[in-house]
Amino acid sequence: MTNRTGWKPGMAKGSDAPAPGADVGAGGATRGIAYEERLLFEHASAGARTGVSLPPAGSDFDPAKELPSAMLRGEIAGLPALGELEVVRHFTRLSAWNHGIDTGFYPLGSCTMKYNPKSSEALARLPGFADAHPLLPAELCQGSLELMYQLERALSEISGFAATTLAPAAGAHGELTGVMMIRAWHVARGDARKKVLVPDTAHGTNPATCALNGYEVVQLASGPDGRLHPETVRAAMGEDVAAIMITNPNTLGIFESHIAEIAEIVHARGGLVYGDGANLNALLGVARPGDMGFDVMQFNLHKTFATPHGGGGPGSGPVAVAQKLVPFLPLPVVVKESERYRLVDDGKERPQTIGKLREFHGNFGMFVRALALIREYGPEGLKATGQLAVLNANYIRAGLKDVYHLPYDTDSLHEVVFTDKALKATGVTTMDVAKRLVDHGFHPPTVYFPLVVHGALMIEPTETESKETLDQFIEGMRAIADQARVDPEGLKSSPQKPVRARLDEVRAARKPVLRWRPGMKVE
């Protein structure tokens, strides 16, 4: 492994005071300069200080004379008053307390934390895109409409479906859209059904989405190989089952290789097959859900197509459907008529539509970024994405399987799930491993999920990480396993390097403090 800066990982054990320059994690983490920064509201609030430059409103009128004074408020007490530099410094300091993909490796399983191209950010900010009002007359927004049309076509091809709606705002919103379409399809056939089958490895959004649609959730157990088996589905499938929701590859990173047979079983009894596309990255250019028996699937553009995760959104959750569900797609739909593009937004043109899912046309800013990535990759780049994502996960698996317990020996695709079982004798848990990774300079993997795996550590490296980074991560994980044996207590006191040590989550829930109030004290 090359080491251009000359540092050698040499982590301080536990609470030892490290020698200067000695405390360097496998991912390069040291104690940098970090500033304490109070809340905005704890800065001065008096005075006329402001960080904006606005034209004068004029003094020839007084709202209080023109409007009922009972409706008006004065300046809002509690709002801070800061200058521009103070605001810049405040948020710059806060940003330094975060670990992002730009900071370091972020193997958060099932979240597909790949690099977010800077090009895409620049393109989404082109004034023609950023300043376009959603209700522009069609002749003034042909560019936006053409872009949406191109993205819709590309996503339909990539997933192997007939058509795609871009409207949903995030993955879970896409799930909601997909299950609404399933419901509408059944209702249109005069066959309203009651249940949806969901495997036990599913994301929590799947059962929550079913409940929002008024469906009863039937949980299916996955087999000893981590897969859903046809006989399990056959036993649960009945005339009252509307659909099955399957994530493929599933949250164990395992391909549901019986998918075609499962789809046949469900279809034979009048059900539909929903695909949760959260893990689509593994299949890009390699296989298509639309070719496997799925009837509908949501994308997560913030996962597969590298639109930024933004600290929790915005996402974008387009939904692709097979031909039979096309009439039920939500509005609006972009259509191309000779060389002109138009939004169909009136239910009269689409009488079976499930309706509108949000106020306008979807998270357009994310469409620009996703299409930019698809255009830069082209067919070969998309295929390489799926292949390299899977290669990286398998490389990590190979590098760690002798020190961490692998609950399923089945082939991994884009992510691999380990557990803390091999560390059991030391008393070190998955949470300790996660927190110690922070001291090494890595974001922890997804922990304690999927729920079917006790003490799960779910690692998804993505294709944008270099071998050098993966080697460092493997080294860090191995160092933690070693430390668990010789210094479990030191490991439990991690993380030591961030601005805060382990936080008391029980207290946060027991005595909720959910906003600042004057005189607020949390101690």
Next chain:
Amino acid sequence: MRYHPHTSEEIQEMLAAAGARSLDDLFRSIPEPLRLRRLLDVPPALDEIALFAEMRRLAARNQTEHPPFVGAGAYPHHVPPVVDQLLLRGEFFTAYTPYQPEVSQGTLQALFEWQTYVCLLTGLDVANASMYDGATAMAEAALMAARLTDRKKMVVSAAVHPEYLRVLRTYLASTHDEIVTVPYGRDGRTDLGALSRAVDDRTAAVIVGYPNFFGVVDAVEEASALARKVGALSVAVTNEAVALGLFKGPGELGADVAVGSFQSFGNTLNFGGPAPGFFATRDANVRQMPGRLCGATVDKHGRRGFVLTLSTREQHIRRERATSNICTNAGLCALAATIHLALLGRKGLAELARLNYARGRLLREAMSRAGFRPCFSGPSFNETAFDVGDAEAVVTRLARRGLAAGAPLARWYPDDAGMKGALLCVATEVHTPELIEMFAQAVRGRA
């Protein structure tokens, strides 16, 4: 491929380590018939220069050189460059939901600040970490009201944003909740007589706009009193949040829930998305709220820090018994709004609101000089519907000059003959007095 860092030697080395003969071999768990045996049929790869040329071609097919005179739920405002430059710090925009609080204190503290801003502006106790947008926030408010009251009837003013109402209908299609709409009067406010007749002991929520879709400041106080009398929740819906810098917070007027969009703070139009939806309510309802909540706590050394909390409401813990299925929300958009609000400050927010009121006033004066009267007599903020004769014809005519004239209300109210000429127009701080005058003359056909 610049985002794929491996050399071919490294790939071979890694394949050997993983015990695979080839990249294809890694996919042996996918049955042969399910694999794609061709390349995807998408356009060929572009280098960065060609990519920028193509995307610029698309962007240039939009005409956005003049600020639009249409609001209707998405408002053209000036976004100080500070907002974007801070958003572009990769530590913010390349992080995800702060599941690991020790390495996410930046996002968490900013969310706590966002929640506080939403509370201060709405006059309510508690706000969540954001929603997808205003329309879905309103639908979630209705669902929360149904849970809290165990009732199924939603009484909604017809002057609430009609796209929000469409989304509510979609959301409630499977739950069999009932939606009753209440007409508006000539003042553009909800008809209070009709509202009091519609509200009864089966009512879960009473929903009005504030300001409403017509830009009119609606009767939240009266609607809230009616709701309270029958044990229903009062929900105020705000599309143009700058108005909250001039008008009382809905919570001060008795609303139990305030929802809507904070797009007006720090977020460009983006053809309608993304934008930060907000959701605020009273303390008593906190355990039935949808979405993420950030809370303050201490670390093991007693130092204040922040975490996501009350997660037992949420899908990743509660699964089918969660209060909502929402997971990812609009975090970065909420951060943009928070930064803009921090820049504005106490006085700046009041000034921006007063300025928007002033520009709305100028627009009314200019339109009046051009011979157009407001459709509604109620008090408005920066948005007003004018009777321009044939609103669609005006939109088409001004589009030829690259101007977005406004939203013809007949699109949403086809059954109201009085709406045929109604054109909903907005003027904010980005519309100079000269531009406003030019616009009014252009609507008249004189400029």
